[in-house]
Amino acid sequence: MTRLxxxxxxxxxALFGAALVVGPASIGPVDSIVAxxxxxxxxxxxxxxxxxxxxxxxxxxxxxxLGMAGAAMQGYLRNPLxxxxxxxxxxxxxxxxVIALQTGLAVQxxxxxxxxxxxxxxxxxxxxxALAGPRGSSLTLILAGIAISALAxxxxxxxxxxxxxxxxxxxxxxxxxxxxxxxSMAHVWIAFPLILAGTVMLATLTRGLDALTxxxxxxxxxxxxxxxxxxxxxxxxxxVVAGSTAVAGAIGFIxxxxxxxxxxxxxxxxxxxxxxxxxxxxxxxxxSDLAVRILLPARDLKLGVVTALVGAPLFLHLIHRTRREGL
Amino acid sequence: MLRGLAWAAALIWPWAGAHADPSPARVVSINxxxxxxxxxxxxxxxxxxxxxxxxxxxxxxxxxxxxxxxxNSGLAEEIYLMQPDLVxxxxxxxxxxxxxxxxxxxxxxxxxxxxxxDDVRARMxxxxxxxxxxxxAAELVDRFDARLGDFQAxxxxxxxxxxxxxxxxxxxxxxxxxxxxxxxxxxxxAADIGYEGGGVLPLxxxxxxxxxxxxxxxxxxxxxxxxxxxxxxxxxxxxxxxxTASVTDSDWVCGTPFVLDAVxxxxxxxxxxxxxxx
Numbered sequence: 001m002t003r004l005x006x007x008x009x010x011x012x013x014a015l016f017g018a019a020l021v022v023g024p025a026s027i028g029p030v031d032s033i034v035a036x037x038x039x040x041x042x043x044x045x046x047x048x049x050x051x052x053x054x055x056x057x058x059x060x061x062x063x064x065x066l067g068m069a070g071a072a073m074q075g076y077l078r079n080p081l082x083x084x085x086x087x088x089x090x091x092x093x094x095x096x097x098v099i100a101l102q103t104g105l106a107v108q109x110x111x112x113x114x115x116x117x118x119x120x121x122x123x124x125x126x127x128x129x130a131l132a133g134p135r136g137s138s139l140t141l142i143l144a145g146i147a148i149s150a151l152a153x154x155x156x157x158x159x160x161x162x163x164x165x166x167x168x169x170x171x172x173x174x175x176x177x178x179x180x181x182x183x184s185m186a187h188v189w190i191a192f193p194l195i196l197a198g199t200v201m202l203a204t205l206t207r208g209l210d211a212l213t214x215x216x217x218x219x220x221x222x223x224x225x226x227x228x229x230x231x232x233x234x235x236x237x238x239x240v241v242a243g244s245t246a247v248a249g250a251i252g253f254i255x256x257x258x259x260x261x262x263x264x265x266x267x268x269x270x271x272x273x274x275x276x277x278x279x280x281x282x283x284x285x286x287x288s289d290l291a292v293r294i295l296l297p298a299r300d301l302k303l304g305v306v307t308a309l310v311g312a313p314l315f316l317h318l319i320h321r322t323r324r325e326g327l
Numbered sequence: 328m329l330r331g332l333a334w335a336a337a338l339i340w341p342w343a344g345a346h347a348d349p350s351p352a353r354v355v356s357i358n359x360x361x362x363x364x365x366x367x368x369x370x371x372x373x374x375x376x377x378x379x380x381x382x383x384x385x386x387x388x389x390x391x392x393x394x395x396x397x398x399n400s401g402l403a404e405e406i407y408l409m410q411p412d413l414v415x416x417x418x419x420x421x422x423x424x425x426x427x428x429x430x431x432x433x434x435x436x437x438x439x440x441x442x443x444x445d446d447v448r449a450r451m452x453x454x455x456x457x458x459x460x461x462x463x464a465a466e467l468v469d470r471f472d473a474r475l476g477d478f479q480a481x482x483x484x485x486x487x488x489x490x491x492x493x494x495x496x497x498x499x500x501x502x503x504x505x506x507x508x509x510x511x512x513x514x515x516x517a518a519d520i521g522y523e524g525g526g527v528l529p530l531x532x533x534x535x536x537x538x539x540x541x542x543x544x545x546x547x548x549x550x551x552x553x554x555x556x557x558x559x560x561x562x563x564x565x566x567x568x569x570x571t572a573s574v575t576d577s578d579w580v581c582g583t584p585f586v587l588d589a590v591x592x593x594x595x596x597x598x599x600x601x602x603x604x605x
Contacts, residue, residue, distance in 0.1 A: 025531035046534045050561045101550040165549035167493050174552055182495070182530050182556050298527055300494075 004265055008279035012060060015286035019056035020048060022290060024297055054185045059289045060282040061188075062180075062248055065195040065240035067281020068274050070255020071262075072202045075209040075270030076233050080260060080318055081138050084241045085252030087145030089124040091152035093238075093245040094175040096120020098159050102168070114190050117246035121238035124148055129234065138322055177304030178251035180289050187247040194243025199278065201236030205229060206271030213270065251303050253311025254281050260314060284310075350459025351413035356381075357401040357424065358417035360581035361438050363389050364454045365415055366396070367583065368463050375409055385545060388577045388585040403427035413457070441582020443506045444475065450582050471584050475510075478590055482512040486539035486600045488593075489516035489528070490575070491562065493544060493553040497528040504579050507586055511593030513540070534561050539600055541566045542573045542593075 020036060021029045027044045035044040036053065066084065073082040084090055100106040100116030131144035156175050160168045208229045211219040220226060244251065258280040259273055266272040288306040295301065354369060355376045356362045362377040366389055379400050380386055381393035399405055403424045406414060414435045416425055425435050436457060441447045448468055455464020488508055490498045498504045499522035500515060508515050516538045517528060533541070543557040543566070556562065566573060573596060578589040 023531050024529040025535045027535075043535045043537050046561055046564060047531045050559075050564075051531055051534065104550075106550065163549040163551070165547040165551045165554070167547070167551035167553035168549055171552050182559060184560050186560070298529070300527075 004262075004276060005279065008276060008283060011283045012279055012286065015283055015290065016056050016060055018290055019059060019286055020052050022293055023047065023052055050184060051182070054183050054188050055180050055289065056286065057188050058180050058183055058191060058248060059286045061191055061195050062244040062251065063254055063281040063283070063285025064278040065199055065244055065281070066251065066254040067258040067277040067279075067284070068199055068202050069237045069240045070281070071259040071270065071273045071277035072205055072209070072233055073237060073255070074259055075273065076205070076212065076229065077141065078212070079138055079141060081142055081256070081315075081322070083253065083256035084125075084237055085250060085254070086149075086256055086315070087128050087141060088148030088152055089121050089128065089237065089241050090245050090250035090252065091149045091156070091176075092124025092127075093117045093121035093242050094250045095152045095156045095159070096123075096242070097246045098156050098175060102159055102163050114194055114242060114246050118194065118238060118242035120152075121242040121245070122234070124152065125234050125238050125241075129230075173302060175249045177302035177308075178245075178249035179292075179300060179302050180248055181300045183247060191243040191247045194239050194246075198236045198238075198240030198243065201232050201239065202274060205232060205236070206274055209270035209274070210272075213268070248303070251285070251307060253304075253307040253315070254284055256318075257307070257311045257314055258284055260318065351411075351457075353409070353411045354413045354415060354458065355399065355406055355409050355411040356415040357399060357406065357421060358415065358438070359386055360417060360440070360450075360583065361415035361454075362393065363387065363581055363583045363585070364438070364450060365458065366392050367467060368451065368454045368460050369458050370460060370463075373458060373460075375411060376406075384577065385547065386577055386580050388581070388583065388588075403431070407431055407433060415457075441503050442501055443503065444510060444586065446503075447471070447582040447584070447586055451584070467584060471587065474584075474587050475590075478510060478587075478594060482597075484601050485512055485514045486597055487516050487519070487536075488513040488540040488542055488596075489533060489536070489538040491528070491533065491541050491543050491557065492575075493551070493557065495527045495530060495533075495556050496525060497522060497533075498525045499523045503582060503586065504575065504589075507579060507589045508542070508593060511590045512597045513593065530556065530559060530561055533565070538565060540573055540596060542575060542596075544575055 021032045025047050027035065027047065031044060032048050035048045039045045039049065070083045073084065074080055096116040096119050097113060100113045105116060106113035128144045128148050131147070132141040153176060157172050160172050163169070208224055211222050211224050216226060259277045262276045262280050263273055266276050288303055291306050292301045292303060352373065353375050354365060354373055356365045356374065357378050359378055359380040362381040365374050366377065374396060376399045377393050377396045379398040382390055382398060384390050387393060401421055401424055406424070406428060411433060414428055414433055416435055416437050418437055418439045425437070428435050438450060438453070441450055448471060451464050451467050451471070455461045490504055490508065497517040500506070500509065500518040501523045502525060505515050505518060516536050520532060520536065522528065541562055543562070546554050546557070575589070578585040
């Protein structure tokens with residue numbers, strides 16, 4: 001764990017540094033770092049501190065949160081296909097956020113937007129788990145997720161189509177695919193408390209998740225309270241997803257891909273996988289956001305496009321393997 | 328059918344047509360900009376309907392006048408039922424409507440967009456010819472020229488300004504808004520960077536060029552992520568001027584004499600900027 005953790009941490013640090021250095025304004029790497037730390041109040045300071053820094057922080061935060069949430073859900077449900085984006089929690093959270101923005105709730109009160117995103121995410125996760133049943137098989141879980149995703153997506157599009165704002169309807173793609181373009185520190189302050197609270201909640205599950213690998217009966221015999229774990233999982237996941245989606249839209253596949261890649265490296269221990277996936281998720285989202293900026297700098301390519309291009313083939317592979325194993 | 332052919336001929340040889348044919352008696356406009364030009368120039372009773380955008384204060388400079396006309400939503404069916412002998416449309420858009428009207432033998436004239444103040448003049452003259460109201464158009468052009476002359480005077484220093492709209496869209500010199508800025512005595516930052524027409528200007532480039540003024544668009548009701556960029560801290564830092572002075576409104580949208588109000592608004596902004604400086 002320590003060596004893997006060290007490697008992943010270094011990777012996150014390197015990508016974070018790169019995120020501060022890459023951008024349409026040609027400021028050299030050294031100048032960028034000087035502008036960030038020194039801060040002479042000039043144009044480069046403005047660019048690095050107000051444009052690149054919030055973007056990099058958000059990528060790391062959201063990636064870590066989504067990676068950890070994916071690992072926790074997969075560990076608890078013992079189902080490799082569980083991912084907050086894939087099973088509709090992100091979509092439901094985006095619906096809450098869109099409603100708050102279009103009704104003016106987000107303007108009236110600073111906590112309107114995050115609160116509505118959280119409500120949406122909670123409803124989403126409760127619905128999916130209720131539909132899929134307590135031990136949800138892969139099939140029912142995915143079916144329930146598709147249903148919730150479709151419904152939330154349709155309602156989000158409806159709200160945006162009904163908006164008096166002519167730009168709103170074009171933003172359906174933002175809410176479905178996610179983007180970090182031109183976010184500011186104000187968005188960091190919306191996302192940070194939620195993602196921090198969510199990851200803290202999920203982190204308390206590490207020992208429980210390890211115990212669960214022995215089976216539910218054995219885990220309960222060891223004094224594990226499954227209902228309580230389930231509650232924390234629901235709350236933690238919803239909180240993380242709400243913080244991410246409220247500011248960056250629904251970014252999919254991070255929670256699916258990262259735990260899957262790291263699982264063999266942590267020796268099939270879901271508790272350890274949580275931390276590894278947080279670091280891995282941060283690295284993956286930072287890398288995706290860098291790719292977006294380097295590949296098509298002027299086009300605001302959506303993050304979901306990059307994560308899906310990586311994630312969807314893996315998803316197909318997982319389904320294929322699940323079928324072969326007859327699960 | 329004959330009427331249609333006659334008008335088709337008039338569209339190909341507009342001057343010959345204007346002389347050979349009596350002026351159109353029932354004119355319908357389906358484009359915001361032709362709406363306003365027609366309302367300014369048409370004879371009483373000549374203009375039958377204007378588009379519904381003409382009554383939207385966000386985009387139209389002639390809301391009050393437009394309320395006197397029945398509004399259309401630019402659909403072929405309702406236009407046809409108004410039995411127009413000329414339909415005025417814009418250079419772009421409404422392709423399906425225009426094609427359908429032409430199939431139904433309704434003559435449609437597309438007005439080109441105005442990209443400069445000279446274009447504004449030319450459109451007024453063109454509208455005068457199309458409607459057989461050359462005298463009225465000449466009167467407007469004279470007033471336009473006289474007022475434009477007033478802006479030519481004192482321009483000691485040229486501050487640098489950038490137009491910044493939703494999604495980070497900006498406009499260079501080959502645009503009406505860009506020309507308004509230049510005529511008011513500003514250097515357009517987007518033009519300096521190399522934008523000719525419109526395009527997305529990354530926030531980072533805007534910040535690196537440190538304009539003296541950032542002129543943004545009017546926000547629409549409801550929220551949108553596209554417009555959030557105009558409230559980004561970077562834009563706020565760059566916009567030292569009062570928000571009302573540097574917002575584009577309905578005067579900026581169309582090539583009509585109202586663009587001079589926009590030039591005047593920007594001239595005031597420039598004077599307040601240069602007055603602040605030692």
